[in-house]
Amino acid sequence: MKIRTRIALVSTLATAAIFAGVVVLVMVFSSSNRESEFFRTLYDEAVTKANLFFSGTVDAATMHEIYLNNRETIDEVEVAIYDGSGTLIYHDDHEIDLVKETPEMLREIRAGGLLEFYEGRYQVVGLVYDHAGESYIVTAAAYDGYGLSKLAALRTFLLSVFIVALLLLYIAGNWIAGKALSPVKGIVDQVGDITGSRLGRRLPAGNPADELGELSAAFNGMLDRLERSFEAQSRFLSNISHELRTPLSALRAELEIAMLKERTPEEYREYIGRASEDAASIESLSAGLLDLARAGSDSSRISMKEVRIDEALLDARAVVIRANPGYEADIIFGPDEDDERTVTVRGNSYLLYTAFANLIGNNCKYSPDRTSTVTLSHYGDRLQIRFSDTGTGIPRGELDRIFEPFYRGADSAAVKGHGIGLTLAKTIIELHGGTIEVSSQQGEGTVFIVSIPYI
Numbered sequence: 280m281k282i283r284t285r286i287a288l289v290s291t292l293a294t295a296a297i298f299a300g301v302v303v304l305v306m307v308f309s310s311s312n313r314e315s316e317f318f319r320t321l322y323d324e325a326v327t328k329a330n331l332f333f334s335g336t337v338d339a340a341t342m343h344e345i346y347l348n349n350r351e352t353i354d355e356v357e358v359a360i361y362d363g364s365g366t367l368i369y370h371d372d373h374e375i376d377l378v379k380e381t382p383e384m385l386r387e388i389r390a391g392g393l394l395e396f397y398e399g400r401y402q403v404v405g406l407v408y409d410h411a412g413e414s415y416i417v418t419a420a421a422y423d424g425y426g427l428s429k430l431a432a433l434r435t436f437l438l439s440v441f442i443v444a445l446l447l448l449y450i451a452g453n454w455i456a457g458k459a460l461s462p463v464k465g466i467v468d469q470v471g472d473i474t475g476s477r478l479g480r481r482l483p484a485g486n487p488a489d490e491l492g493e494l495s496a497a498f499n500g501m502l503d504r505l506e507r508s509f510e511a512q513s514r515f516l517s518n519i520s521h522e523l524r525t526p527l528s529a530l531r532a533e534l535e536i537a538m539l540k541e542r543t544p545e546e547y548r549e550y551i552g553r554a555s556e557d558a559a560s561i562e563s564l565s566a567g568l569l570d571l572a573r574a575g576s577d578s579s580r581i582s583m584k585e586v587r588i589d590e591a592l593l594d595a596r597a598v599v600i601r602a603n604p605g606y607e608a609d610i611i612f613g614p615d616e617d618d619e620r621t622v623t624v625r626g627n628s629y630l631l632y633t634a635f636a637n638l639i640g641n642n643c644k645y646s647p648d649r650t651s652t653v654t655l656s657h658y659g660d661r662l663q664i665r666f667s668d669t670g671t672g673i674p675r676g677e678l679d680r681i682f683e684p685f686y687r688g689a690d691s692a693a694v695k696g697h698g699i700g701l702t703l704a705k706t707i708i709e710l711h712g713g714t715i716e717v718s719s720q721q722g723e724g725t726v727f728i729v730s731i732p733y734i
């Protein structure tokens with residue numbers, strides 16, 4: 280069922296339920312009002328006829344005649360009067376006799392002073408009437424044809440209004456829902472036009488204060504993010520192919536030159552050494568890309584356990600120094616960092632070690648003394664690791680871009696690298712709920728500050 284029809288139906292049903300409740304209340308109120316009013320009329324009629332009877336101004340025969348005449352035109356009240364012993368002393372008409380008064384009924388009226396009840400479709404009032412020191416019982420009975428027909432007319436009227444109102448409500452609800460939802464149709468048509476190759480398209484903003492405006496804004500926000508990630512992906516791919524092509528072309532050129540003519544063993548060794556360097560560059564790039572893929576994958580699929588940061592740092596230092604003779608790294612622990620708890624985080628030891636190795640490697644790579652100083656301390660519930668050097672520093676204009684994949688500083692051409700080390704470190708640290716910040720002064724040095732929550 281379409282939302283439009285559902286809204287129209289639900290709103291009609293809700294209003295119908297309220298309307299039906301009001302109709303029932305009106306009917307119940309009118310019905311009980313009619314009943315009590317008619318009992319009061321019967322009471323007044325009983326007293327009036329008893330007054331007439333006992334005052335003697337109108338004789339019984341005239342009263343019979345008035346009753347019979349009125350009965351032809353209106354639902355005349357039939358009155359009966361009993362004396363103290365229960366003997367009938369007056370009756371409007373024996374032959375019609377709407378109420379069969381029993382001795383028990385008369386006793387009940389005498390005991391209660393007033394009795395109101397139904398005899399078939401007739402309403403009956405029984406009351407005690409005192410006259411000249413004697414206590415009489417007067418009963419009055421009649422059918423409230425007028426009141427009941429008024430009630431039936433009211434019921435028919437309310438029911439007809441109810442049915443017509445339901446119909447009008449449904450038509451109006453359908454129209455209002457259609458009007459309210461018509462912009463959605465426009466959105467659906469425009470969304471259908473957006474494809475992978477037309478990601479630059481946006482939905483019209485509409486009214487930003489209403490829900491559809493919010494929907495358009497949220498959708499446009501999603502498209503912005505998608506477009507950025509599509510662009511980043513295609514930039515990433517072209518960067519990878521460029522980074523791979525450079526050492527591969529160099530490798531091929533080295534080998535082709537080596538084969539141009541007969542070489543001495545020394546020359547062959549030199550060419551093979553350079554070819555091996557190019558192969559190592561390709562290897563390190565593919566290893567870095569593999570790590571990036573691992574760190575960027577679904578975090579729930581990465582195995583996380585308790586990892587001691589001091590151990591991961593010592594491992595990273597050992598590997599960096601072994602791979603790069605001449606590099607140095609000092610690890611300084613703060614005063615409280617011998618407490619096992621404050622140096623333990625929940626994470627993946629391989630990924631953390633990879634991030635630290637990149638940061639230590641960068642410190643050494645970009646400083647003339649090839650030294651990294653790593654300081655471990657903690658603030659509140661976070662462990663802080665500072666990787667500092669006294670090297671070239673990073674120009675202010677590059678600070679915002681160094682974490683982008685394949686971004687390399689303008690002065691890095693002479694330094695080996697592929698521009699993915701910091702992207703990898705940042706992805707890994709964020710995967711562990713941490714942050715990485717950089718502070719650098721050109722010519723003075725650089726500090727990367729990593730902060731990770733400890734257990």
Ligand code: ADP
Binds near residue numbers: 670697
């Ligand atoms: P790579 O080192 O392979 O170029 P990274 O992603 O590790 O790639 O670093 C990106 C850029 O950030 C580097 O090219 C360099 O310009 C700059 N950079 C990173 N670390 C340092 C550092 N410790 N000192 C100076 N510049 C740095």
